[in-house]
Amino acid sequence: MNWDWQVFCRNTIDGEVMPRCFGNGGEITYLDWLISAWGWTLSVALLSLIVALLFGSIMGILRTTPSRGLVLLGNAWTELFRNIPLLVQIFLWYHVVPSLIPPLREVPSFLLVVMGLGLFTSARISEQVRAGIMSLPRGQRMAGLAIGFTLPQTYRYVLLPMAFRIVIPPLTSESMNIIKNSAVAFAVSISELTMFALQAQEETARGIEIYLAVTGLYFISAFSINRIMHAVENRMQVPGMIGGSK
Numbered sequence: 401m402n403w404d405w406q407v408f409c410r411n412t413i414d415g416e417v418m419p420r421c422f423g424n425g426g427e428i429t430y431l432d433w434l435i436s437a438w439g440w441t442l443s444v445a446l447l448s449l450i451v452a453l454l455f456g457s458i459m460g461i462l463r464t465t466p467s468r469g470l471v472l473l474g475n476a477w478t479e480l481f482r483n484i485p486l487l488v489q490i491f492l493w494y495h496v497v498p499s500l501i502p503p504l505r506e507v508p509s510f511l512l513v514v515m516g517l518g519l520f521t522s523a524r525i526s527e528q529v530r531a532g533i534m535s536l537p538r539g540q541r542m543a544g545l546a547i548g549f550t551l552p553q554t555y556r557y558v559l560l561p562m563a564f565r566i567v568i569p570p571l572t573s574e575s576m577n578i579i580k581n582s583a584v585a586f587a588v589s590i591s592e593l594t595m596f597a598l599q600a601q602e603e604t605a606r607g608i609e610i611y612l613a614v615t616g617l618y619f620i621s622a623f624s625i626n627r628i629m630h631a632v633e634n635r636m637q638v639p640g641m642i643g644g645s646k
Contacts (some may be wrong), residue, residue: 437596451518460529481523
C-alpha cells in the first residue's frame with residue numbers, strides 16, 4: 401500500500417509541499433485546515449455540553465419536584481428532544497427556527513448547531529439527573545425540610561451535591577458522545593473534522609490518510625474527556641458508596 405502522509409504538507413491551492421507542513425501568509429496546508437477543523441469540532445462540542453448541562457440539570461430537577469406542573473414541563477421537554485433524530489433537529493434549527501423567529505437569521509450557523517446539539521443532549525442529561533436525585537433515600541429530602549430548609553435550599557445543599565456525584569459516570573458517556581455527535585455540524589457547512597475529511601478526500605484522493613487522521617483526532621478528543629471525567633469522579637466520589645474510595 402502506497403502511503404502519502406505528505407498530503408498534509410501540501411498547499412490547498414496548488415498542491416505544492418510546504419516546508420514544516422504549515423502555510424505562510426495567505427497559504428494554507430491541509431495540516432492547517434485539519435487543525436482548524438479540530439478546533440471547530442471541540443468548540444461545537446464544548447459549547448453544546450455547557451448548554452446541555454444547564455438545561456438538562458434544570459429539567460432533571462423539575463421532574464423530581466412535588467409540583468405536578470413542573471414535572472409535566474420537565475417530562476415534555478425530555479420526551480420532545482430525545483424522540484426527534486439529532487440530524488432533524490439540526491435542520492430545524494438551521495432552516496425552520498430562523499424563519500419563525502426572524503432575529504435568529506443573524507445568528508451564525510455555528511451557534512444554531514450548538515443549540516440543536518445542546519438541547520438534544522439536555523434531554524438525556526435530564527433523565528440522568530432525575531435518576532440521580534430519585535436514587536437518594538427519601539429521608540434526605542425530609543431531613544432537609546425538617547431542619548428548616550426551604551425546598552430550593554434542600555435541593556441546593558442536600559440533594560444536588562450527592563446526586564451530581566452519582567451521575568458523573570453517565571455524564572462521562574454523554575460528554576464523549578457529544579464529541580462524536582458534533583459531526584452532524586457538517587450538514588450545515590460547519591468546517592469541522594467530518595467536513596474536512598469529505599472535502600480533503602475529494603481534493604487529494606488520499607482518503608486513507610485523511611480518514612485515519614480524522615479518526616485519530618476524534619479518538620484523542622473523546623479519550624481525553626474520558627480521562628478528565630474519570631479524574632473528577634475519583635476526586636468527588638463519596639466515601640462508602642459503591643466504587644468509592646475507602
